[in-house]
Amino acid sequence: MNNRIIKYTIFTILTLIFGLVYEYFSFGVISYFMLGAFLIPLILGIIGSLIYKKLNYIYDLGVITLVIGSILKGILDIYGTSNYLIKYYLIIGIALLIIGIIISIFDKKEDNTIDVFMEY
């Protein structure tokens, strides 16, 4: 579990740095999706892992999906455009979060967590 929190912390910091750097070069165009993307791994990853210790890789995939969707929405906002396909990141991400939580509730194995980050 400590490994999970460490890796989510790194993920949060990298997402925050990316958002700040991208905004710095955006000529004053602000996207809260870009700036706020780091909150997703912070809240769902770090705080989520502290609250519920049995979160699994499906849940992690959901968090990654939501982060990518938020950053992509930020890129589009800063460019001044939009795309209807962005909403699927939210739908798929939330679905994966829910599936991951449900699986972890019903999974009777002691250690059912293959940390997504440990795979790489």
Place this chain on the structure above:
Amino acid sequence: MKKAIIILYSIFLIAFTTYVLLNTFVLKSDFIMVQTNAIEINSNIEKDLNQEIDDNQEQSNSANITFNVVEDKKIFNGENGYLDAHIRIDIKKHNYANATLLVADIKLSNSGYLKTALANNMYGRNIKKATSEIAKDVNAILAINGDFYGARERGYVIRNGVVYRNVKNNNHDDLVIFQNGDMEIINENDYSAEALVEKGVYNLLSFGPVLINNYDIVASQSGEGKDINNNPRTAIGMIENNHYVFVVCDGRTRESSGLTVYQLALFMQTLNVKIAYNLDGGGSTAMYFKGNILNRPTTNGKDISERSISDIVYIGYE
């Protein structure tokens, strides 16, 4: 099994994200060839500019402007102006709030010479071309970049009397240009695109915000980040029927930092416009005149080059 799921999902996520980016910035879609409901230019109601032409020949001689051989329509042709029986354009450079602006003052004998054009004569997403190239395609005398409708999925698109997109952008203020040359600000919540055409709207520009309405500044000093930061700007204004201004402001460079939207509104007010509307700015800002780009278009502040855009507003015969 779990590893396989992770790998497969990762591949799916990368592929989907790549497709979203391509769909947004590269892949052409929803294209329609341009149709025209051209305004018939009625020579019986054209203003007689002959006296004005004589006056200007006298002025231009003293200002040392080059005259071209008199052709069918061209009587006066200078570096900063154009004059014939139907169209007069005067272009001046201004310095305002550490920014360089170009103002094209346009007088027409008929509003039909104020036109819009789409890149490649086609409506659609990612149908783009440089302002100068679109202008050359239609033999424009003067042109500025339009509202870059192709970057958005919502907002009315009405060009030359034809509705290309009637998807409402909620509570959005647009600039409409009527067949008689009058301009007005409308809110998309109040009309459908078809109703606007029935009302006599010939062209609609949807970017904003509104800078000036009925001679009063309505642009806010606060707002979105891009509005309250210095950036290149493009604006269009009407002084009176058939008397318009096209304005571009350079930005993101040491020589010209750009303007906020509110500063642009303040400048437009000095031109005595009744209505002024902000068009797409940033790297899109470009003014074309008789074969050349007059301003310094830039996206990153270092490379001076035009951005490919969806559409232009121009003065011309074709």
